[in-house]
Amino acid sequence: xxxxxxxxxxxxxxxxxxxxxxxxxxxxxxxxxxxxxxxxxxxxxxxxxxxxxxxxxxxxxxxxxxxxxxxxxxxxxxxxxxxxxxxxxxxxxxxxxxxxxxxxxxxxxxxx
Amino acid sequence: xxxxxxxxxxxxxxxxxxxxxxxxxxxxxxxxxxxxxxxxxxxxxxxxxxxxxxxxxxxxxxxxxxxxxxxxxxxxxxxxxxxxxxxxxxxxxxxxxxxxxxxxxxxxxxxxxx
Numbered sequence: 001x002x003x004x005x006x007x008x009x010x011x012x013x014x015x016x017x018x019x020x021x022x023x024x025x026x027x028x029x030x031x032x033x034x035x036x037x038x039x040x041x042x043x044x045x046x047x048x049x050x051x052x053x054x055x056x057x058x059x060x061x062x063x064x065x066x067x068x069x070x071x072x073x074x075x076x077x078x079x080x081x082x083x084x085x086x087x088x089x090x091x092x093x094x095x096x097x098x099x100x101x102x103x104x105x106x107x108x109x110x111x112x
Numbered sequence: 113x114x115x116x117x118x119x120x121x122x123x124x125x126x127x128x129x130x131x132x133x134x135x136x137x138x139x140x141x142x143x144x145x146x147x148x149x150x151x152x153x154x155x156x157x158x159x160x161x162x163x164x165x166x167x168x169x170x171x172x173x174x175x176x177x178x179x180x181x182x183x184x185x186x187x188x189x190x191x192x193x194x195x196x197x198x199x200x201x202x203x204x205x206x207x208x209x210x211x212x213x214x215x216x217x218x219x220x221x222x223x224x225x226x
Contacts, residue, residue: 034214043116043203043217044155089155099145099168100215102155 012109019077021106023090026071030094035064035075038105039086047075047088077108085110116218118204124224130192133221136185137206145215146179146189147203155203161187162209194225 013019025033031052036044050057050064050073057064063076073090087107091100117136125131137144145160159169161181169179176195181187191198201222205215 036217041219043205043220045217046214049214099157099160099171101157104154 009104010107010109012111013080014111015080015082017080019075019080019084019108019110021075021077021088021108023073023075023103024071025073025090025092025101025103027092027094027101028068028071030071030092032093033064033066033073034091034100035062035073036089036091036102037084037086038089044089080108080110082110082112084108116204116206116216118202118218118221120221121219122222122224124226125194126226127195128193129225130190131194131198131223131225133189133202133204133223135187135189135204135218137187137204138216139185140208141206141216142184142209143207143213143215144181144187145205145207146187147205147217148200149203149220150200158189158202191223194223196225199223199225 034049035047037047038044048059048062048064050066055066061078065074077084085108087105089105090103093100116138119134143162146158147155148158149155156171158171159179160167164181164184177191179189201220203217203220205217207213207215
């Protein structure tokens with residue numbers, strides 16, 4: 001079936017470096033994408049979203065890039081901090097569908 | 113606002129027992145979602161409501177699972193009878209409208225069925 005997946009299950013970076021977390025999706029009809037951050041023992045927390053009519057969106061220290069041609073989504077975190085350590089999920093949905101489909105998650109470990 | 117509220121935070125029960133998980137969405141949100149998270153299967157949508165009406169329950173694993181939303185401020189997810197394979201963290205989330213908007217997640221209920 002159609003799914004959203006992540007390339008790297010674990011990403012380890014040094015504090016202060018930039019992080020890039022990738023996500024592939026398979027449904028070409030998907031038109032809304034979200035990145036969530038989940039810290040241990042907590043529920044997922046919204047980070048940033050993007051709609052398919054855009055290819056880039058920036059937030060505070062985070063940027064989401066969308067490449068619809070290859071169905072790829074990425075989350076860039078600038079100047080990664082220890083507090084950024086968490087599992088990051090991408091999720092997507094599209095016209096006519098009623099549910100978000102979540103990827104399997106990438107664990108980001110920030111080394112001090 | 114206190115955010116999405118779930119209770120209990122932890123539940124340990126024996127196989128065969130009935131389990132009821134509770135959720136209070138954010139006031140003013142029209143959509144409510146129940147998810148289950150396990151290491152093996154990740155985060156899965158079980159069911160979602162819009163304006164208190166179940167819209168999509170295709171993710172409910174089997175008849176042992178049922179969910180209700182009697183009013184805009186309360187929802188329950190019931191498992192009867194519970195089985196060890198139901199052990200997971202169950203999240204409730206709410207959003208302003210349907211799916212294409214930010215979903216706010218509760219802290220989750222960690223269910224352990226022995």
